[in-house]
Amino acid sequence: MKDAEIIFAVKESPEGGYEARALGYPIFTQTESVDELREMVRDAVRCHFEGDSIPAVIRLSFTSN
Numbered sequence: 001m002k003d004a005e006i007i008f009a010v011k012e013s014p015e016g017g018y019e020a021r022a023l024g025y026p027i028f029t030q031t032e033s034v035d036e037l038r039e040m041v042r043d044a045v046r047c048h049f050e051g052d053s054i055p056a057v058i059r060l061s062f063t064s065n
Helices: 034-048
Strands: 005-012 018-022 028-031 057-062
Touching: 005 034, 018 034, 028 034, 034 057
Parallel strands: 005 057
Antiparallel strands: 005 018, 018 028
């Protein structure tokens, strides 16, 4: 069954850059910039889901540490 959206909790990494963790899925990525983060999150979602099961919306929720 296809989910309509997937949400990532994003926070600044203690080492610098950003960390994004999917809520409800074992997907995690870490990058240096917000632009790179968007690209890496899309790539991680495509790798995790197959074909038509990719969620239509990917939402980034920025949180404070």
